[in-house]
Amino acid sequence: MPWFLHLALRQLFPPGRRFPAFATVSILGVALGVASLLVVQTVMNGFGEEHRLRIRESFGDCVVTAAAPVERPAELARALRADPAVRSAAPYAEGPALLRNGDFSAVGGVRGVDPLDPDQPARRYVAFGSFDDLDDGRVVLGAGLARALRVRIGDRVELWSPAMAERAEKGRAPLPVQLEVCAVILTGFTEVDDRAALIPLRRFNDLWALGGRAHGLTLRLKDPADAEAVAARLSAGRPGLSFIPWQHVKRNFLEAIRFEKTMLFFLMFIITLVASFSIGSTLFSAVIRRTREVGVLAALGAGRAELVLLFGLQGLVIGLIGTLAGFGLTWTILTFRDGILGEVNRLFGDGDMMAKVYQFSRVPLHYDASDFVVAAFFTLLTTAAAGLVPALWAAGRKPSEAMRDA
Amino acid sequence: MPEPVLSARGLTKAFASPAGPLAVLQGVSLAVLPGESVSIRGSSGSGKTTLLQILGGLDLPDSGEVTVLAPGLGAVRPRAALGRGVGFVFQNYQLMPELTALENVALAARIAGVSVAEAQARAHELLGQVGLAARTDHLPAKLSGGECQRVALARALVNRPPVLLADEPTGNLDERTAEEVMALMLGVVGSLGTALVLVTHSREFAERASRRFVLSGGVLSPA
Known part of the structure; x- marks a missing residue:
């Protein structure tokens, strides 16, 4: 180990002191900055991923x-x-x-699907009952809609479609169809859970008087990431049909999430910058306190570059340990995120914000290695720069002045 | 006659003051031969420390020149031979508080490019020579003033410099300890054949040098 690194580590972590004040406070500052940055980024990634998944599952990888x-x-x-x-x-x-169960009624978004389609996403979200039981006399309801109608598996609901009203004889109310609830799905996406009612496409066509037609097709692709290219290829030679890849279904929304993530990166990075400034200022005080030692090291033959490294490395070491601690803190916070959010909601009385505002049943997250690399890079850069300024100042002193002024 | 290990010719140095430039050295010349001891006395503010810093390359003169006969380098400016051409002992020891006695001594060797194992071996040997073989792992805070100065002496000599520059090395010590340290310093430099330039207030210690000078009014003259 080079002497300046050995001395830098000793100055940061003097023997006999378990928690040296400067190093501990500085490392904590960096760790908090890194953790804030990464928690926000990872949760934002989670929101983005959840929304992308929901969009794909709701609309398919490509909508025709x-x-x-x-x-x-x-x-x-x-x-x-x-x-x-x-x-x-x-x-x-x-x-x-319109759906009704006795005194309880609600407006549902009814979707006609192929009950035999093995790729039907609703199959993955069945909380009660069985999707395989879906037939012309049965319906699959979202959990929120089932709750609103006060129905369970085996109960019956009445359904009126707009087409049924059109077909009713003048002056007479249309008669509803009776459907038995065979499954309840819980996607965690309240927009779906509170509205979805799935029936076989054949039954939908009867109730909506569509004949053998459909409103569209949902395509599931072998590689959803290729949806844009596949959509462009499939649309060639098929005039009159629109192929909309999932990335374009709610493009503005996805762009907004990405922009929000970028903005939050810069906002959260300010915390790391503040921590770096505090390192720089504390290291400056330490360097001034050690001015005479700088002179002594010069008298022992230490070169300017070695003196720069001695103090510059202290900033870098703090940045490195703080970044690693920040990674650990990020993991801890994210692992217990729901408990933490629950406590925050309980303290401030915000209720279940995730479900009400963001339409998720729990805080989503998605670890992205590039976020960690970028956070580490910028943190190390700023902490190294914070250490470099006092280091350059120290190395620029004339040895005789350093010893005289101390 | 052997070639001087330290040679200064026509050194001048002045500091700015509200009353105008204050000349502290006015044409100082000095040649130190291998193994000899030279003492420089003078009142406070007479420029003794400034002269020592210029001789050791920690400061530059306004005019004049200094050369050091450094091992492996030949006759060079002292700044080019810091740590190897000259060793320093300071009044306040100036040990690194976070390093043990052994590490403090080895540090000077490591800075000079010596390997860790060799630096530690040299440090062990020198600490043994100054009577601190049992205290190598102690931090400076756990050592007495006399012991700290002995560590500083070992550190100054670890790279086998031909010249040792000592700036009031006993100034912070009580009478008995000062006597012990001075005797030790003279003994060790004598055994190693190292030349010594000793700056001191003490007439008694100055008298022990083979050549004695007084710095007064910026002029160095034989005592």
Whole structure:
């Protein structure tokens, strides 16, 4: 180990002191800055990922629509399934409907789906009952909608579609259809849980008088990341059909999340900058206190570059340990994030903000290695710079002045 | 006649003061031969420390020049031979408080580019020579003033410099300890063949040097 690194470590962590004040406070400052930055970034990633997943699961990897309902959707689905990039293609139709159970009623977003489609995302979110039981006389409800209607598995709900009202004889109320609840899904995405009602597409077509048509098709791709390229390729030679990749379904929303993440990075990075300034100022005090030692080291033959390294490395070492501690703190906070948020909600009485505002049942997160690399890079850069300024000052002193002025 | 290990010719130095430039050295010349001891006495503020710092390369003269016969380097300016051409002993010891006695001594060797093992071996040997073999792992805060100065002496000699510059090395010690340290210093430099330039207030210690000078009014003259 070079002498200046050995001395730098000894000055930071003097023997016999478990928690040296300067090093401990500085490391904590950096760790808090790094943790704030990474917690925000990781949660923002989680929000982004959750939204992307929800968008894909709600709309498919690629949505095929047209100005009018798609004629012969099964034929189109077969043709699209022949493309090597397409894993599955399923027609769908959707529309609002009034649902009622006795004195309780709600407006649901009814979607006609293929009950035999093994890729149907709702299968992954069944909380009660069985999706396989879905047939023309049954319905799958979102958990929030089931709660609003006070129904359980096996209960029956009444459903009115707009088309049923049109078909009713003049002056007579349309008669509802009775559907038995066969499954309840809980996606954690309240927009879905509070509105979704899934019925077979064939039944939907009857109730909405669509005939054999569909509102569109949802495609699931072998690689969802390629959706934009696949959509462009599939749309060639199919005029009248729009192929919308999932990235474009709620593009502004996704862009907003990405922009928000970038802005939060810079805002949170200010905390690290403040910590670095505090390191710089404390290190400056330490260097001034050690001015005579600087002179002595010069008298012993230490070069200017070695003196710069002696004090500059102290900033870097603090940055390095603080960054690693920040990583650990990030992991700890994120592991116990729901408990922490629960306590914050309990203290400030905000209730379940995640569900009400953000439509998630728990704080989402997604670790991205690049966030950690970027945070570490900028933190080490600023802490090294914080150590460098006093180091340059110390190394610039004439040895005789250093010894005289101390 | 052997070549001087330290040679100064026509040194001048002045500091700015409200009353105008204050000349502290006015044409000082000095040649120190290998193994000899030279003492320089003078009143406070006479420029003794400034002269020593210029001789050791810690400061530059306004005019004149200093050369040191450094091992492996030949006759060079003292700044080029810091740590190897000259060793320093200061009044306040100036040990690194976070390093043990052994590490303080080895540090000077490490700065000079000596390997860790060699530096530690040399440090052990020199601390033994100054009577601190049993206290190598002690921090300066756990050592007495006399012991700290002995560590500083070992540190100054660890790179086998041809000249040792001592600036009031007993100034912070009680009479008995000062006597012990001075006797030790003269004994060790004598055994190593190191030349000594001793700056001191003490007439008694100054008298022990083989050549004695007085610095007064910026002029160095034989005592």
